[in-house]
Amino acid sequence: MLSNSLIELDRAHLIHPVASYRGHEKLGVRVLKSAKGATVTDMTGHQMIDGFAGLWCVNAGYGHESIVEAAAKQMRELPYATGYFSLGSEPAIRLASELADRAPGDLNHIYFTLGGSDAVDSTVRFIRYYYHSLGTPEKDQFISLEQGYHGSSTVGAGLTALPVFHAGFGLPFDWQHKIPSHYAYRNPAGTDPQAIIASSVAVLKAKIEEIGAEHVAAFYVEPIQGSGGVLVPPTGWLKAMHEVCKQYDVLLVADEVITGFGRTGPLFACSDDDVVPDFMTTAKGLTSGYVPMGAVFMSDKVYNTIADGAGAAAIGHGYTYSAHPVSAAVGLEVLRLYENGLLENGVKAGARLMAGLESLKDHPLVGDVRGRGMLAAIELVTDKQKKTPLPAAADPSRRIFDRAWDNGLVIRAFGNGVLGYAPPLCCTESDIDAIIERTRLTLDQTLNDPDVRSAMA
Ligand SMILES: Cc1ncc(COP(=O)(O)O)c(C=O)c1O
Known part of the structure; x- marks a missing residue:
């Protein structure tokens, strides 16, 4: 096929993510x-x-080649297995266990998704369920950071704080609140790390008090803000924000979709900050992009509360491709590498x-x-x-x-x-x-x- 005809086919049929459709038509695909x-x-x-x-x-x-081999071997042996009906596959179980072994603290329970957006979306569902289980469903307000990115699902895009994800989509929802980023280069508090931390702590406390701690469910944060422009908080910032969350009984979700899997050095950036969040969301480096997969890491506390709250009832959250065996086989090999x-x-x-x-x-x-x-x-x-x-x-x-x-x-x-x-x-x-x-x-x-x-x- 001539590349020109590919360009024409793309123009006519393929919708590209976060693009001006008319601009893209003019430009043509590369x-x-x-x-x-x-x-x-x-x-x-x-x-x-x-x-x-x-x-x-x-x-x-x-x-x-070893990643390609791992995928091909799994496709030959068992290309698909559902996790519904208490079924499972070996690579998914092994990957969950390997990840839990390496995760900070008690993040021992893994829910696999197809990428980062549905990982974030899943945490919102789990968090609501958690508070229902505790008998405090009124804790239903969510806070995130300006310049933050938490994916492109209907709910996650409202936690995201980039205007292009809101305009024309009726977002954010009124239960999604923002506080200013630490953005050290342009922070009104100046460039002193301690002043930046103190300022972020003060605005998070003020926001929680404005909403009422009895209504605040969770605080979402990327250990380093990626899509907002690679904004690196001062050392100690995440820990200080976590202390505020603990003080007000607010769950902390560390969105490690970019920072996970060696991007900043260790497997998870939270370990650099010595923070054990209540949830961690990951994707991208989990399979190194060879096949789609994301993972929600859930703490013992949250898992047990949800499990006991539901009792014998099914917790109605699931995807056909959750814990996909081919993605899991790739994840295991990538982890080995x-x-x-x-x-x-x-x-x-x-x-x-x-x-x-x-x-x-x-x-x-x-x-x-x-x-x-x-x-x-x-x-x-x-x-x-x-x-x-x-x-x-x-x-x-x-x-x-x-x-x-x-x-x-x-x-x-x-x-x-x-x-x-x-x-x-x-x-x-x-x-x-x-x-x-x-x-x-x-x-x-x-x-x-x-x-x-x-x-x-
Ligand atoms: C921090 C963060 N969360 C969530 C997402 C969404 O992930 P995905 O594009 O795999 O849906 C991204 C994607 O860049 C991200 O950077």
Whole structure:
């Protein structure tokens, strides 16, 4: 098939996620053809380092034959088994057990989903059921952070705090509340970590008291905010917020869909913060994007309350593809790869990535560099003193993305001039160095754009 006809077929039939449909029709799809390690190749043969691991999900990198084998073997043996009617499959049971072994604290119970959005959606259902079981169904208000992302389900998109997920969708619901992000680079409390923590603690307490603690069910948080622009809280921030939750008897949901599975170093970012939440949501790196799967981790306390509350009655939550055996077989193999060198390599590569991005700080466009492990961002400004964002006309999400692409690098270019990095953990030193070199070239070219140059301080 000619690539032109593929482009036409895409234009006519395939709806793309979070896209301007008309804009996409004009632009046309770019078809990716193959990948190996950290390198992806498009239909034209153009090769790029995938600095974003697909959609921050291909943590293991591309082309692992052992993952392909694990999936094929499971497909041959038993391609599907339902979890309904008390049935099950070996890989799903083993994966649940392996995950529980490695999860922080008493997060011993795993509910498998198809991805992150339905993992978040499932937690909302479980949390409501939990409070019904306790006899306090009036605890039904949910709090999350501005700039937060918690998926695209009808309910989860209301916990998400990105305007494009709300406008036109009748969201958020009136039981979904937001408090400001820690966003250290632009926090009105200043840049001092302790001041940022104190300010976030105060706003969370104030919000809970405004709603009434007897009505607040849960607080949702990403250990590092991803889609809001890779916003890294100060050390101790998550722990301090957890203390507030405990004080007011509010459940903490750590949304680790991006941060899980080595993205920040350890298997789960919560361990960096020494926090054991009531729920953890994961997806992406769980199967490294080779097949779809997500997982809700539930604490003993929540599980037992729900189980005892329901007694002999069925808890009416389930999906046909929950605990899918092929996804679980992939999850087991991916976990083995993480623990046989990939996590370790990710830590080394992450340190090199952060050092490389730090070295870009002298570039006239770079206002901020932030990250942890293999999750990082730089924020571009035209005035470092005033932290002035790039002019909207510079259309960073298109122009800089395209330019990096042409330079052989895939990055996430956010609309506000933040460039996001989440490369596969398998990156070699030369992959990381290429990411930095190609970023510098992209920044130099952008600085030469007449509209950017004239906006510079
Ligand atoms: C923190 C977080 N939660 C939930 C989701 C939704 O996951 P999915 O796109 O797999 O539905 C994402 C996706 O990027 C995410 O970053």
